[in-house]
Amino acid sequence: MDKRSGLPSKDIEVALNKGISYLASVQHADGGFDSFSSPSRVRFKKAYAYRTTFVPSLILAALSGLEASAGRSMRQKLFKFVRAQRSPSWSFNYWALRSWERKQLPYPDDLDDTCCALIGLALHNKVSIGPATLAAMVKLLVATETQPGGPYRTWLVPPDGPAQWQDIDLAVNANVAYLLSLVSEPLPNITSFLEKAIRNRRLVSPYYASEYPLLYYVSRGYQGSRSEDLRTIAKRLRNQNKALGPLENATLLTSLLRLNDPDVELLASRLLDTQRQDGSWTAGAFCLDPARSGKKYYHGSESLTTALALEALNLYRERAGRSAIERQPQDYVPAFGTQAGQVLGAVGEKSSHLGPELRGALRNYMQRTVHSPNGTEIISLAQRFNCSLTHPLGHNHPALMRLGLANAYGWAAYTIFDDFMDEEGRTRLLPVAVAALRYSLSTFEGVLPEDASFHTYIHQVFDAIDAANAWELAHCRFLVSDRAITIKKLPGYSDASRLAERSLGHALGPLSLLHLNGAGFDGNLMRSVRQAFIHYLAARQLNDDLHDWQTDLAKGHITLVVARILEDLQLKPGLHDLEAIMPVAGRQFWNHSIIALCRTVQEQTVLSRQNLGNLPQLKRPNFITELLDRIDTSLQETLTSQDQARRFLRHYSRKVPKGTR
Numbered sequence: 001m002d003k004r005s006g007l008p009s010k011d012i013e014v015a016l017n018k019g020i021s022y023l024a025s026v027q028h029a030d031g032g033f034d035s036f037s038s039p040s041r042v043r044f045k046k047a048y049a050y051r052t053t054f055v056p057s058l059i060l061a062a063l064s065g066l067e068a069s070a071g072r073s074m075r076q077k078l079f080k081f082v083r084a085q086r087s088p089s090w091s092f093n094y095w096a097l098r099s100w101e102r103k104q105l106p107y108p109d110d111l112d113d114t115c116c117a118l119i120g121l122a123l124h125n126k127v128s129i130g131p132a133t134l135a136a137m138v139k140l141l142v143a144t145e146t147q148p149g150g151p152y153r154t155w156l157v158p159p160d161g162p163a164q165w166q167d168i169d170l171a172v173n174a175n176v177a178y179l180l181s182l183v184s185e186p187l188p189n190i191t192s193f194l195e196k197a198i199r200n201r202r203l204v205s206p207y208y209a210s211e212y213p214l215l216y217y218v219s220r221g222y223q224g225s226r227s228e229d230l231r232t233i234a235k236r237l238r239n240q241n242k243a244l245g246p247l248e249n250a251t252l253l254t255s256l257l258r259l260n261d262p263d264v265e266l267l268a269s270r271l272l273d274t275q276r277q278d279g280s281w282t283a284g285a286f287c288l289d290p291a292r293s294g295k296k297y298y299h300g301s302e303s304l305t306t307a308l309a310l311e312a313l314n315l316y317r318e319r320a321g322r323s324a325i326e327r328q329p330q331d332y333v334p335a336f337g338t339q340a341g342q343v344l345g346a347v348g349e350k351s352s353h354l355g356p357e358l359r360g361a362l363r364n365y366m367q368r369t370v371h372s373p374n375g376t377e378i379i380s381l382a383q384r385f386n387c388s389l390t391h392p393l394g395h396n397h398p399a400l401m402r403l404g405l406a407n408a409y410g411w412a413a414y415t416i417f418d419d420f421m422d423e424e425g426r427t428r429l430l431p432v433a434v435a436a437l438r439y440s441l442s443t444f445e446g447v448l449p450e451d452a453s454f455h456t457y458i459h460q461v462f463d464a465i466d467a468a469n470a471w472e473l474a475h476c477r478f479l480v481s482d483r484a485i486t487i488k489k490l491p492g493y494s495d496a497s498r499l500a501e502r503s504l505g506h507a508l509g510p511l512s513l514l515h516l517n518g519a520g521f522d523g524n525l526m527r528s529v530r531q532a533f534i535h536y537l538a539a540r541q542l543n544d545d546l547h548d549w550q551t552d553l554a555k556g557h558i559t560l561v562v563a564r565i566l567e568d569l570q571l572k573p574g575l576h577d578l579e580a581i582m583p584v585a586g587r588q589f590w591n592h593s594i595i596a597l598c599r600t601v602q603e604q605t606v607l608s609r610q611n612l613g614n615l616p617q618l619k620r621p622n623f624i625t626e627l628l629d630r631i632d633t634s635l636q637e638t639l640t641s642q643d644q645a646r647r648f649l650r651h652y653s654r655k656v657p658k659g660t661r
Helices: 009-026 054-065 072-084 111-124 131-144 170-183 188-199 211-221 227-240 246-258 265-273 302-320 322-327 336-350 356-370 375-386 398-421 427-447 452-475 496-516 524-555 560-569 578-612 623-652
Strands: 034-038 048-051 287-292 295-300 484-487 574-577
Touching (some): 009 054, 009 072, 009 302, 034 302, 054 072, 054 111, 054 302, 072 111, 111 131, 111 170, 131 170, 170 188, 170 211, 188 211, 188 227, 188 578, 211 227, 211 246, 227 246, 246 265, 246 302, 265 302, 336 356, 356 375, 356 398, 356 427, 375 398, 375 496, 375 623, 398 427, 398 452, 398 496, 427 496, 452 496, 496 578, 524 560, 524 578, 560 578, 574 578, 578 623
Antiparallel strands (some): 034 048, 034 295, 287 295, 484 574
């Protein structure tokens, strides 16, 4: 794989602009797009032209992540076109309303086209999916469910209709799962259905041309514990075919980015290289069309491939963190590539004496860490905090790179240990974690090699992290077996700042920087900044847990969020059926618990800001306040959507047997 630190942001920006211009040039006056049918999957030949609802819906969803101003008029026309295709019951058909095929090759409305259309509408403008739409969606789901909560049949026909319209399809249920995640929470039955396919390594559908569209759907719709298995499937698809067409390349790149795989530069580079002069990418087979004379036909278009390519490149750009970095003042932090190169160069030098197996494994894992979605924040934390000081160190001060390196080592070590705590650890990475932890400690100590009090402080922080991990394993793990959970005494989260203890290493870089600048450990500055970080880290962890509580509960991981939900439900200790708990817990969370939990997060961000106060040593705003702003924004979005999700769950609620097994 290509191990470059990233593709030039300028090249990606040019490609995005060319692609958007192309789509605007081929868009119909009514906002829709043509698509084509080919008798060959590998060498796509445009034998027939069609007008569908399906392809415009996919294009609308794919373009939703672009900057608001990019192709604004084109996307608004597309939004209106897709919205106009709905039936009175808010279902959608494969064929566009005014297409010839709507009468000559009729299909029933179906859940796949309906979900793809609603996904596109919701991503473009979430307000467009209001209570009336949600109520209609609930009726469609109830009409097609095989059991309460899914999985769901594909076609919107009566359950006693012809057998050919009664199938239960992976792609359809993946799209149902993703749509639900946009307006509420995924349902456990759908998650289990997707997990079975992931576990069996079989992503198949009679409606799609290959595994690539299925991986694209499942990677955005699945929110369970088998993401690593899904990434294994994605890696297999990447490795078994070195000459992917642009459509397969784009869907695979997007899937790998969603699955946080670090080795994507070669796919992104190939995608850039295959863009044509007019800004488009060639058509490829995405799904199947009606057969002709017994021969299969495949559906695709340059417009669809182009939209999927733009989505992938935009996600790649966001993952690399280039947009955020380029928006900062030039003297804020060095370019990410420079920092990454310095850190990885230091890793190579430090590990040169190790045996070849450990040396290679450590270097590979550190490279993955540095180029992960959090890589920029990990290695630049001290540098960014330095720029928040009224009297910062010089940008080339060697301590800044060392602190970034120490943080990267620590992050890598504790990420591996976290996987073991979650019972997902890989034994072969244990030596990497041990070595990275040793190097993190020694690198921190090397910032001030003669300062014994500094070394003691560093060791105390590492001790606190290890103690927090031990407490969590002892008190926050409930046994899950055969879809049942054994509820014990709930862990005590009387002080939300406990959530910060496992992540306290993230504050060591800035705190070390303050001490290097002359701040004493017992002084007001050091105490205030440390406490501000504690409240920030607690708020960040709690905010993350708000979005992951279903997965955590299914694993028996009792976070503060899960503990609050179980406490509010007043469940007695003992054995409980997870499938019975999940929908009840979902209603409890969205109707009641979420308000108090969001208030707890806000209390932590307020306390963090109070600790920063009017410290003369810090600029206003500064790096910490910017981090707090992000959490506050996320909270506001959560609270804004809460009422919508609550209405959905009220409409969708079904009677679930109460009690324990």
